[in-house]
Amino acid sequence: MGDELQGLVAVVTGGASGLGAAIAARLRADGARVAVFDVNPDAATDVDLAVAVDVTDDATVVAGVARVVAELGGIDILVNNAGIGAQGDVTANGDDEWHRVWDINVVGMARVTRAALPHLRRSPAAAVCNTSSIAATAGLPERVLYSATKGAVLSMTRAMAADHLAEGIRVNAVNPGTADTPWIGRLLDKADDPAAERAALEARQPHGRLVSPDEVADAVAYLVGPRARSTTGIGLAVDGGMHELRLRPPGR
Structure with a gap:
């Protein structure tokens, strides 16, 4: 950590807790x-x-974008992190829940980016990072609605990157594995055997543990920073190898 982002203004949605809070802290530290x-x-x-x-x-x-510009002078970095979870197979959620989760997880990113875009265009170091998920690239049980929204985020990231590259705006996504956040904590609290459920989630990731919010924040800081000037349109997995690796069971 240092001064790589000195002089830049970053907006982090959903930045008061969980991954968003870790991302906000890391960008400020930079x-x-x-x-x-x-x-x-x-x-x-x-x-x-x-x-x-x-x-x-x-x-x-x-109104939020206008306030940031008025008080901080512009917008150079946008991290679209606000989102909610959803559980169940394709029968588990009714139309209202589909529309609600989609509105937050997908359309919400479009709204914030649309409002910030005129200011990003004025920045010499403009970057957008969207929070997607391992659920966008791997089939997870009981996550149909959530996976659909995060798959859309990943596709939207690529399309936005293509649209705005000529304007000097880079757009990437970070794809966390199961992260140790308050939302996961609430899910574990509801399980019949929270310790067993946590162990199962940890075992699902090849490195054998949940991803830390700070690890996700480090990836975001790289993607929006000057060292990633030639990186755009990607989804960077921070998942302990969950998407790409196929390890042998221990002892085999």
Whole structure:
């Protein structure tokens, strides 16, 4: 960590907790001034600006972007991290839940990017990073709705990268494996045997543990930073090898 992002302004959606909070802290440690958009901005700590923004409400998104520009002077980096989970097979969620999760996880990213785009175009170091998931690239049980949204995020990332490369805006995604976040903690609390469920999640990842939020934040910091100037349109897996590796069982 150092001053690689010195003088730049970053916006992190969903930045008051979990992965978003870790990302915001890392970007600030690298010298950026960081604004957090969150439905619960009072929970944000160690940021330069926390704004009440609901990514499903375009008016709050537009107002949030305007406030960042007015108070911090522009936008150079956008991290579209706000999202929610969903469980179950294809029969488990009704239309209302499909629309709700899609609106937050996919359309929400489009709303924030659309509002920020005029300011990103003015930046000499513009970068966008979208939070996708291992669920976009591997079939996971009981995650149909969530996987559909994260697959859309990955496809949207590539299309946005193609659209805006000539404008000097890089667009990438980070694809975390199962991360040790409050959302996973709540899922484990609901399990019949939380310890066994946690062990199963850890064993599913080849390196044998959950991904830490700081590891995801490190990947995001790379993707939006100057060392990644030739990197655009990718999904960077931070999943302990879950997507790419096929290891032998121990002792075989």
